[in-house]
Amino acid sequence: MAADYPDTASGAYRAVLQVIESVEPRIAAATRKELADQRDSLKLIASENYASLAVLLTMGSWLSDKYAEGTIGHRFYAGCQNVDTVEAVAAEHARELFGAPYAYVQPHSGIDANLVAYWAILATRVEAPGLADAGVKHVNDLSEADWEALRHKLGNQRLLGMSLDAGGHLTHGFRPNISGKMFHQRSYGTDPQTGLLDYDALAAAAREFKPLIIVAGYSAYPRRINFAAMREIADDVGATLMVDMAHFAGLVAGKVFTGDEDPVPHAHVTTTTTHKSLRGPRGGLILAQPEYADAVDKGCPMVLGGPLAHVMAAKAVALAEARQPAFQTYAKRIADNAKALAEGFLSRGARLVTGGTDNHIVLLDVTSFGLTGRQAESALLDAGVVTNRNSIPADPNGAWYTSGIRFGTPALTSRGFGAADFDRVAELVVDVLKNTQPAAGARGTSKAKYTLADGTAQRVRDAAAELLAANPLYPGLTL
Numbered sequence: 001m002a003a004d005y006p007d008t009a010s011g012a013y014r015a016v017l018q019v020i021e022s023v024e025p026r027i028a029a030a031t032r033k034e035l036a037d038q039r040d041s042l043k044l045i046a047s048e049n050y051a052s053l054a055v056l057l058t059m060g061s062w063l064s065d066k067y068a069e070g071t072i073g074h075r076f077y078a079g080c081q082n083v084d085t086v087e088a089v090a091a092e093h094a095r096e097l098f099g100a101p102y103a104y105v106q107p108h109s110g111i112d113a114n115l116v117a118y119w120a121i122l123a124t125r126v127e128a129p130g131l132a133d134a135g136v137k138h139v140n141d142l143s144e145a146d147w148e149a150l151r152h153k154l155g156n157q158r159l160l161g162m163s164l165d166a167g168g169h170l171t172h173g174f175r176p177n178i179s180g181k182m183f184h185q186r187s188y189g190t191d192p193q194t195g196l197l198d199y200d201a202l203a204a205a206a207r208e209f210k211p212l213i214i215v216a217g218y219s220a221y222p223r224r225i226n227f228a229a230m231r232e233i234a235d236d237v238g239a240t241l242m243v244d245m246a247h248f249a250g251l252v253a254g255k256v257f258t259g260d261e262d263p264v265p266h267a268h269v270t271t272t273t274t275h276k277s278l279r280g281p282r283g284g285l286i287l288a289q290p291e292y293a294d295a296v297d298k299g300c301p302m303v304l305g306g307p308l309a310h311v312m313a314a315k316a317v318a319l320a321e322a323r324q325p326a327f328q329t330y331a332k333r334i335a336d337n338a339k340a341l342a343e344g345f346l347s348r349g350a351r352l353v354t355g356g357t358d359n360h361i362v363l364l365d366v367t368s369f370g371l372t373g374r375q376a377e378s379a380l381l382d383a384g385v386v387t388n389r390n391s392i393p394a395d396p397n398g399a400w401y402t403s404g405i406r407f408g409t410p411a412l413t414s415r416g417f418g419a420a421d422f423d424r425v426a427e428l429v430v431d432v433l434k435n436t437q438p439a440a441g442a443r444g445t446s447k448a449k450y451t452l453a454d455g456t457a458q459r460v461r462d463a464a465a466e467l468l469a470a471n472p473l474y475p476g477l478t479l
């Protein structure tokens with residue numbers, strides 16, 4: 001982790017908490033408690049991390065007070081010169097870090113980033129139907145009456161994304177999400193035998209479906225993707241390749257994913273969050289090839305509200321950190337640690353989706369322990385192990401109870417955990433799951449209830465406490 005200035009930060013946080021306490025003590029108490037809880041638990045949620053104190057402190061400023069809708073140098077409010085600087089610095093770091101010709105750092109979240117990207121692709125690619133005579137060329141130029149025609153027309157655009165149970169994200173065309181409503185959607189999955197992405201099947205689906213957009217990227221797929229192959233498939237059918245690298249942006253930034261595994265040179269548009277493996281503040285950003293830049297730049301006010309200048313400032317700080325050589329070491333350790341965790345599970349007889357990992361995610365099939373994901377997630381939490389339940393391909397327990405537990409290594413790697421620590425984590429997880437029994441519910445077998453054998457939670461908490469003490473969170477930070 002980058003230098004964290006613990007003495008200065010301790011003083012700053014003491015002052016901050018004192019101020020908050022004088023106004024609303026319950027918020028000060030919850031803030032203190034959250035630090036204690038995060039320090040005391042094994043955080044294995046694949047999408048979470050611990051930002052540096054520099055990133056966290058950057059968010060607590062009066063930059064938050066400024067409205068700045070629009071783009072750099074072209075705002076709908078006066079007095080945006082400092083926000084312009086902040087946004088320009090953050091975008092410069094993003095372009096340099098990822099080698100992208102264009103970066104847009106305003107999205108407030110990954111979902112916002114994806115919505116901006118979808119709209120930008122429509123605005124760039126779709127000519128307004130039958131409106132050329134009226135001088136209307138693109139969707140951004142439509143009148144109210146034209147919108148009516150467009151809504152009809154938009155229904156005819158097609159999106160091909162990874163299915164949720166194969167590891168895709170709900171914004172990749174999941175029916176209840178707006179991405180599944182703006183577009184005719186179809187999903188691609190993984191090979192039922194290996195659990196791996198089947199590029200030939202995907203190419204065949206693309207040829208048959210002829211999508212406007214192919215979305216690559218995932219929230220729960222424990223393997224790397226060949227983005228050069230993805231681009232070939234997209235080019236073959238004239239589709240725009242959009243990559244959502246929210247989960248693995250840190251592995252791209254840290255040069256673990258290079259060449260065909262680096263999405264940025266291959267995708268037309270790349271979206272990401274900034275708070276997962278990238279270890280920045282909560283937010284999103286978009287990288288794009290030049291032909292999409294103008295449309296992406298209209299993200300605010302087309303899709304987004306006013307940019308959060310304090311968060312863009314923190315993105316700039318996090319991106320500057322990610323450009324340091326130490327971040328490459330960190331990113332490599334994320335992947336090495338995931339392998340150690342996977343090996344730890346496999347050597348103890350657990351079943352993993354795809355049989356292992358080569359990114360930061362390990363997806364454990366808990367049916368091998370006779371449990372649902374919901375039961376396993378709750379039992380692990382009782383023992384201080386924080387994870388999330390997750391669907392597995394063709395999940396017999398559906399999207400609510402699920403059959404999987406998703407593990408991720410970015411957060412504990414930030415604390416300093418190494419391969420031996422992750423092997424011990426696997427041992428502790430298996431200890432909990434082996435000592436968890438599904439319980440009968442009122443109407444037969446419950447998919448939520450369970451019993452944990454006496455003594456298990458405390459035994460695992462004690463062992464975890466030793467690992468956590470050896471790898472402290474924000475060492476030197478005292479409140």
Ligand code: DSN
Binds near residue numbers: 046047169219
């Ligand atoms: N919530 C994120 C995750 O956990 O992967 C995706 O949006």
